[in-house]
């Protein structure tokens with residue numbers, strides 16, 4: 001579609017890094033697309049600089065302009081008429097061809113699946129582990145400072161009884177000393193969880209954060225101390241940094257394979273990754289084993305935190321941010337805690 005008459009659809013326009021939307025008209029130009037907002041703002045870009053999401057039933061189509069601005073419209077047919085070709089990624093193009101040849105489609109799906117499995121399960125964890133080993137500790141501190149900044153906007157000053165806070169601080173110091181952390185290498189803070197709810201976090205650079213809401217759910221001090229020991233395990237193994245490398249590699253892989261929103265969104269949200277992304281099952285297993293060893297050496301009940309995790313999982317809906325999001329609990333995990341503690 002090169003010299004066809006201009007065609008237009010109605011939608012909205014969103015500025016970069018913002019959720020403010022304004023009504024806009026999208027129309028073709030000689031070499032691309034122009035969006036004009038209701039406020040008179042105009043942006044235009046040639047086809048090769050635009051990314052247009054593919055047609056999905058019930059999902060708004062989005063158009064990404066090179067400056068980060070986004071357009072959205074529900075007018076699927078309109079967009080298909082605007083766009084010279086629907087497929088924007090090589091994967092999409094392959095898929096279109098394959099639709100005509102089911103054997104090819106089967107092969108493409110199989111190969112893409114295999115590539116994904118290989119990347120997700122084998123390559124990324126290994127590369128992320130190597131990258132974390134090669135990362136100087138100063139990087140952990142820098143990531144930690146930015147994560148703490150993010151966390152401060154989500155949490156507030158603790159309302160837990162000061163005497164209990166002091167006693168937990170002393171438990172934490174005992175754990176850290178026994179674990180062999182240098183004095184002041186790790187710090188512990190209790191906060192009002194606010195948007196992050198009942199939670200405990202190990203932030204790269206040596207911070208452990210625990211929320212009032214988490215303390216409120218615990219039935220014994222040993223349960224809380226167990227969670228702290230588990231978080232120290234994540235710090236000891238530098239899982240936070242490894243997790244970020246995994247997320248970054250995953251986003252890059254997704255972007256290469258399927259293009260478009262999935263990959264870019266992942267890259268953009270990397271900063272919040274420490275807070276929101278999950279540890280792998282291997283990392284949880286390592287941190288659990290570390291906690292059980294440490295708790296036994298310090299004389300706390302090494303199985304108590306498993307009970308707290310189960311209770312939290314039962315009480316917390318999946319729609320709420322919680323410890324479960326970053327530390328998923330499985331029966332296998334609980335059995336392992338019991339086995340380790342019984343050894």
Ligand SMILES: [Zn+2]
Nearest residue numbers: 279284287327
């Ligand atoms: Zn964990």
